[in-house]
Amino acid sequence: MLLKLEEVSKAFKGLMAVHAVSAEVHEGEILGLIGPNGAGKTTLFNLITGVYPPTEGRVFFEEKDITKVAPHARCWMGIARTFQLVRPFPELSVLDNAAMGRVYGRDPIKSRSRAETACLESLEIVGLTGRASEKAKSLTLVDRKRLELARALAAKPKLLLLDELLAGLNPSEVLTSMQLIKSIRDMGITIIMVEHLVKAVFGVADRIVVLNAGELIAEGTPAEVSSDQNVIDAYLGKSLRV
Numbered sequence: 001m002l003l004k005l006e007e008v009s010k011a012f013k014g015l016m017a018v019h020a021v022s023a024e025v026h027e028g029e030i031l032g033l034i035g036p037n038g039a040g041k042t043t044l045f046n047l048i049t050g051v052y053p054p055t056e057g058r059v060f061f062e063e064k065d066i067t068k069v070a071p072h073a074r075c076w077m078g079i080a081r082t083f084q085l086v087r088p089f090p091e092l093s094v095l096d097n098a099a100m101g102r103v104y105g106r107d108p109i110k111s112r113s114r115a116e117t118a119c120l121e122s123l124e125i126v127g128l129t130g131r132a133s134e135k136a137k138s139l140t141l142v143d144r145k146r147l148e149l150a151r152a153l154a155a156k157p158k159l160l161l162l163d164e165l166l167a168g169l170n171p172s173e174v175l176t177s178m179q180l181i182k183s184i185r186d187m188g189i190t191i192i193m194v195e196h197l198v199k200a201v202f203g204v205a206d207r208i209v210v211l212n213a214g215e216l217i218a219e220g221t222p223a224e225v226s227s228d229q230n231v232i233d234a235y236l237g238k239s240l241r242v
Helices: 040-051 069-079 093-104 112-119 118-127 143-155 171-186 198-205 222-226 227-237
Strands: 005-010 015-025 029-032 058-060 079-081 161-165 191-192 205-212 215-220
Touching: 005 040, 015 040, 015 058, 015 198, 015 205, 015 215, 029 171, 029 198, 040 069, 040 079, 040 161, 040 171, 040 191, 069 079, 079 143, 093 112, 093 118, 093 143, 093 205, 112 191, 118 171, 143 171, 171 191, 171 198, 198 222, 205 222, 205 227, 215 222, 215 227, 222 227
Parallel strands: 029 191, 029 205, 079 161, 161 191
Antiparallel strands: 005 015, 005 058, 205 215
16 A cells, blocks of 8 residues: 555635545555545545644555655655646756756755756656756646656656546547656556546546545446446536546
């Protein structure tokens, strides 16, 4: 077990965004996290990465209680993420943006030149090596998403959280990104992905966790989740067949 959430809750001014969620993430798997808008998915990501402290419950990583560990320290431990709204440093090069992950991630390298050299592999993985010297502001949406992923990979994560990586991509780009996600898992990186493209998630995930109104309503294989009546009623709709 790589990550464990134990009865985790988060309230904002009395409004319960996440309520008593318990879940485990196993090393080497791709876990899909789905649910309707406002279900608490991004809040759960923020609890895992330490952006928010839980109102109740505990978070464990590699069997260590990290509930009170700061976000940067969790990154040093091997937890990295992407964001739904990608915001690279526009005036910096693609290489310099990616190097941020190597400077501030696990086993950080403080030398800029060494960090840039070390992060070239992550640019190669996402297909941006040829654009390393270009300014980030020149990239298309799909390439900005790739850069966001490269920066996270440069942090040398053990656990990678992907927040809407496929949003805004065309069908061909989605298929390419799905293959990329699988290849990252094959490198030994465990993945949790939040995604509204349900069929894409079901196409890559080993297991699925479903949130609704802040509560976990189902978990299991894609086949099990897609046939769960609670999930159909709350999110998938009766027309979806996986």
